[in-house]
Amino acid sequence: MRLTTKGRYAVTAMTDLALHQHDNGGRPVSLSDIAERQSIPAAYLGRLFASLRSHGLVESWRGPGGGYRLARSAGDISIADMIEAVDERTDNTRCRGQVNCQDNHKCLTHVLWSDLSQRIQDVLSDICLSDVVSDAQVREVAERQDAMAKNRGGAATVQWRRPC
Amino acid sequence: MRLTTKGRYAVTAMTDLALHQHDNGGRPVSLSDIAERQSIPAAYLGRLFASLRSHGLVESWRGPGGGYRLARSAGDISIADMIEAVDERTDNTRCRGQVNCQDNHKCLTHVLWSDLSQRIQDVLSDICLSDVVSDAQVREVAERQDAMAKNRGGAATVQWRRPC
């Protein structure tokens, strides 16, 4: 599993979502709010959320007042879940699990990469969104970001609807 | 720390070197032998070995009968050492340690990537070359490779010289 900007955006956006999903009485959090707070290109982030949704990590609502909410509790979503959703590929072997990277045979180090992939996956599975959200340093940054965004619109009426 | 073909080549070549450095009475193992056994482009591998050498992982000899040997014992060279030598960059933060990736401020998840980088580094530091070499599956592949290369030249006279 490789860490790239795509995966970092996904985790950052999900963290933002987790932090703000109880604002305004729990109405869905819109893409544009997240993108603005986290300085992520909105169009790009939109595609990442499509993946997160199709992997069952978030629910979405369309139309005015629409947006996203976590589909599961933050304690039940690991870093690995999020990165996998947008990055697919949990495997660090050259052969992508085909065991054929040297002229259709197993290369000298296949077993090593396979083993390491598993260990790295374990590390990323061991940390979940609630761990991130409750970290003191993370909260501190979030507060600064919220203060920064104070100029934008106030609370709106709360609505209940079914997700898409 | 990201796993890429460059790092995989480095580890594969080092493993091959560790496995063959006692062949022919301990004469240096040539680049072309390693490249051929492991199906790695020789010119490319040459540059990787230059990095491995400058990081003190191998010693080299030029001229006829020249080649490489491990500069330290296989138990004293970790996977992290080898990957770092060719890849530099042990850091998975977006800011590369600058703590400035959101408009010159710390982004929401900096502390997370920083922490994860360390954990992954620990995993890669925990396995060393001797672990790889002594793995049963690795030895099995090595034997097949050696049988494959049986057509090439036999043992030559042993020489002692100082490394480059």
Added chain:
DNA sequence: GGATTTGTTGACCAAAATAGTAAGGTATAG
């Protein structure tokens, strides 16, 4: 000494992966 072998270096190139954009479509509130 000269040819040959082997590693060393730097510049260069091609292909792949990644990050980002743009535009049209669909559902929903009001």
Added chain:
DNA sequence: CTATACCTTACTATTTTGGTCAACAAATCC
């Protein structure tokens, strides 16, 4: 009907990676 906000596809630009080439330097062999 219209504005909002998510959804999807296609495309483009940039960066990174993998790989080549040629000239070079050291050591050996004859």
